[in-house]
Amino acid sequence: MMKVLEEFVSRFGVSLTLDKNLMVKKGNRYFLLNGKLKRFVGKDFFYAGIYLGKVKKGTFFPSFNLLWMIAEKNANKIFVDTRSEWLFICGRDVFKQ
Amino acid sequence: MKCSPIQFLMSGKEFFINRYAALGWKYENVELKPAIRINSMNVKEEEVVKRLQSLGVELEKISFLEKGYWVLRSEFSVGATTEYLIGYYSTQEAASQIPATLFADLKGKIVLDACAAPGGKTVQLADLMENAGVIIALDVKLRRLTALSNQLERCHIKNAIVYNLDARQVSKLKIKFDCILLDVPCSGNFATDKNWFKQRTIKDVEKNAKLQKEILAETIKVLKDDGEIVYSTCSLEPEENELNIDWAIKSLGLRVERINCYGEPSPTKIFGKKLDNQIKNCRRIWPGKTQGFFVCKLKKDVSV
Ligand SMILES: C[S@@+](CC[C@H](N)C(=O)[O-])C[C@H]1O[C@@H](n2cnc3c(N)ncnc32)[C@H](O)[C@@H]1O
Numbered sequence: 001m002m003k004v005l006e007e008f009v010s011r012f013g014v015s016l017t018l019d020k021n022l023m024v025k026k027g028n029r030y031f032l033l034n035g036k037l038k039r040f041v042g043k044d045f046f047y048a049g050i051y052l053g054k055v056k057k058g059t060f061f062p063s064f065n066l067l068w069m070i071a072e073k074n075a076n077k078i079f080v081d082t083r084s085e086w087l088f089i090c091g092r093d094v095f096k097q
Numbered sequence: 098m099k100c101s102p103i104q105f106l107m108s109g110k111e112f113f114i115n116r117y118a119a120l121g122w123k124y125e126n127v128e129l130k131p132a133i134r135i136n137s138m139n140v141k142e143e144e145v146v147k148r149l150q151s152l153g154v155e156l157e158k159i160s161f162l163e164k165g166y167w168v169l170r171s172e173f174s175v176g177a178t179t180e181y182l183i184g185y186y187s188t189q190e191a192a193s194q195i196p197a198t199l200f201a202d203l204k205g206k207i208v209l210d211a212c213a214a215p216g217g218k219t220v221q222l223a224d225l226m227e228n229a230g231v232i233i234a235l236d237v238k239l240r241r242l243t244a245l246s247n248q249l250e251r252c253h254i255k256n257a258i259v260y261n262l263d264a265r266q267v268s269k270l271k272i273k274f275d276c277i278l279l280d281v282p283c284s285g286n287f288a289t290d291k292n293w294f295k296q297r298t299i300k301d302v303e304k305n306a307k308l309q310k311e312i313l314a315e316t317i318k319v320l321k322d323d324g325e326i327v328y329s330t331c332s333l334e335p336e337e338n339e340l341n342i343d344w345a346i347k348s349l350g351l352r353v354e355r356i357n358c359y360g361e362p363s364p365t366k367i368f369g370k371k372l373d374n375q376i377k378n379c380r381r382i383w384p385g386k387t388q389g390f391f392v393c394k395l396k397k398d399v400s401v
Contacts, residue, residue, distance in 0.1 A: 040207075040231050040258060040272060047246040047259040063250055082179070089182050
């Protein structure tokens with residue numbers, strides 16, 4: 001379960017240490033818990049802790065939260081203006097536009 | 098669906114506004130102002146206010162809330178800004194910002210949000226808990242859990258676990274809670290639904306009141322002895338509010354705590370029926386500045 005995430009993160013030239021014991025998968029979605037949540041989570045949960053992303057047809061789709069975590073690690077970033085910021089949020093290709 | 102003659106008599110605008118008059122409120126139509134609540138775990142309040150003002154949004158601090166603002170003017174929906182999408186604030190009606198603030202202390206606690214979707218109050222609880230402790234959020238409608246999850250992700254909530262579970266089965270989780278928010282399913286009110294009078298009958302009110310009692314009766318089983326329940330509805334109908342709480346005092350051994358918030362003390366006599374005196378500690382909010390609302394705080398009466 002870690003492989004797909006590690007591969008994704010490594011593309012940004014950072015290493016993000018995610019504790020395997022605190023990661024849970026529900027269907028095709030991945031979540032990161034903390035120690036306290038881990039004690040309370042049951043197997044039938046719908047959502048828990050930090051949502052990291054999902055795998056669809058073999059491709060990993062990161063969550064905003066995972067992207068924040070990567071950005072905090074000083075990964076290769078670009079700075080965009082407010083118009084491009086909005087395009088990105090709306091799921092458009094910032095470079096093409 | 099056809100109504101029986103009795104049901105017909107016990108529905109419609111006149112029927113309901115006569116009930117409100119009997120409770121001491123004269124019906125008036127209201128125009129609600131949209132409101133937002135700052136998620137202060139994600140941003141400094143001054144910063145988000147400044148950013149919104151620079152976009153031309155006119156805000157006014159809500160006097161009875163700590164983190165709430167009225168949106169007086171905006172050229173666009175305040176739910177479509179970058180600041181909103183990265184969780185700096187939530188759009189949340191003013192009265193509905195009250196319940197979560199009534200718990201004595203939420204930090205590090207185990208909290209149940211028993212009827213949680215679409216998650217406005219779950220996010221507010223997490224904000225008050227500074228994203229620590231644990232929130233268990235339930236909703237019986239699977240479809241509504243997607244909206245709830247989206248809110249949690251948008252606002253960077255880290256301390257919640259969501260289950261698709263009927264609150265009437267919460268003891269299955271085998272968890273004891275310090276704080277329980279019961280923002281129960283209710284009949285709503287005319288201020289947020291312009292077809293309300295056309296669509297609601299006393300039968301709906303009674304059906305909701307029954308469900309609310311069942312939720313109260315089950316959740317008390319998972320409340321720690323010194324724990325707190327905040328019960329709220331956006332209904333104006335006493336069956337879902339004061340009458341249910343009177344029943345909870347008498348049948349579940351709960352007591353009503355004093356609270357200090359916007360709204361007026363609930364009447365202790367309703368349609369000729371004398372209720373427990375503690376009912377005056379509940380708060381009833383008639384539509385005006387906000388939508389219609391009811392809220393109270395309950396604890397186990399350990400002296401019983
Ligand atoms: C008033 S809304 C809750 C609003 C929510 N607290 C918020 O602030 O966004 C009531 C919710 O209760 C849910 N509900 C209805 N019956 C339920 C039950 N038996 N157990 C749990 N949730 C229930 C509904 O699906 C609805 O989402």
